[in-house]
Amino acid sequence: xxxxxxxxxxxxxxxxxxKGFTISQDVSFDGTCFQMVAHRSRIELTKFGNCERFFVxxxxxxxxxxxxxxxxxxxxxxxxxxxxxxxxxxxxxxVYCFPVAIVAVLDPAIADSVRDKQPPKHWASxxxxxxxxxxxxxxxxxxxxxxxxxxxYAGFRRQLRQFLEPH
Numbered sequence: 001x002x003x004x005x006x007x008x009x010x011x012x013x014x015x016x017x018x019k020g021f022t023i024s025q026d027v028s029f030d031g032t033c034f035q036m037v038a039h040r041s042r043i044e045l046t047k048f049g050n051c052e053r054f055f056v057x058x059x060x061x062x063x064x065x066x067x068x069x070x071x072x073x074x075x076x077x078x079x080x081x082x083x084x085x086x087x088x089x090x091x092x093x094x095v096y097c098f099p100v101a102i103v104a105v106l107d108p109a110i111a112d113s114v115r116d117k118q119p120p121k122h123w124a125s126x127x128x129x130x131x132x133x134x135x136x137x138x139x140x141x142x143x144x145x146x147x148x149x150x151x152x153y154a155g156f157r158r159q160l161r162q163f164l165e166p167h
Contacts, residue, residue: 005102005134008166009036009057015163016040016055027056029078032071034058035102038163041084049092054079055163056099063103063131065113072129075099076122090124098160099129106133106140114140128156130164137166 013036017023021038028034038055056075060067079097087093111131119127119142130141141160145153 002134004137008132008134008137009102011167012055012057012164013038019163021053021055027078029081030074032058032074034075034078037078037082039079039082049094050085050087052079052083052085052093052095053159054082054095054097056097058099058101060101060103063101063106063110065110068101068110068114068129068131071101072097072099072127073120076120076125076127080125089122093124095125096156097125097127098156099127100164101129101131103131103133104135106131106138111138111140115143118142118144118146126152126156128160130160132164139164139166 013023016038020042021040024037026033026035027037034056036057041050041052043050056078058071076097076099079095083095085093089095114129114131119129128142130139132139139160141157
């Protein structure tokens with residue numbers, strides 16, 4: 001790993017842990033090893049109950065739209081399996097997963113897809129993929145606001161910027 005990527009990951013880890021996230025390194029799940037997972041579970045009145053947030057990081061040599069969607073889906077399944085509160089989602093429990101793919105160089109078509117293509121819909125949960133291109137220091141994520149879940153997307157983007165935008 002190059003120094004700028006190492007610094008970015010360390011900065012993200014520091015910011016997440018300072019806000020109460022528990023950090024785990026090299027997490028194995030379903031045949032995949034996630035480089036880092038940050039998890040926080042707490043009661044949030046604005047979410048009407050417990051809210052579990054996961055940031056799941058993985059490195060890629062190259063990234064296609066298909067490999068990004070597969071990674072995001074697997075990270076989301078991990079978040080559902082690793083959550084701390086056993087209540088059914090929607091019954092005072094929500095799960096938000098931010099799969100973060102790390103790649104040296106991102107194809108511009110994939111960057112456009114990440115910014116423009118709506119993430120999958122889930123009941124009382126969200127799967128919001130992001131891509132960090134470490135050669136440029138750019139972070140890509142869904143930049144639009146869909147009708148379904150519109151009240152949450154500004155907050156999702158704020159969290160991505162808060163924890164992952166390079167400073």
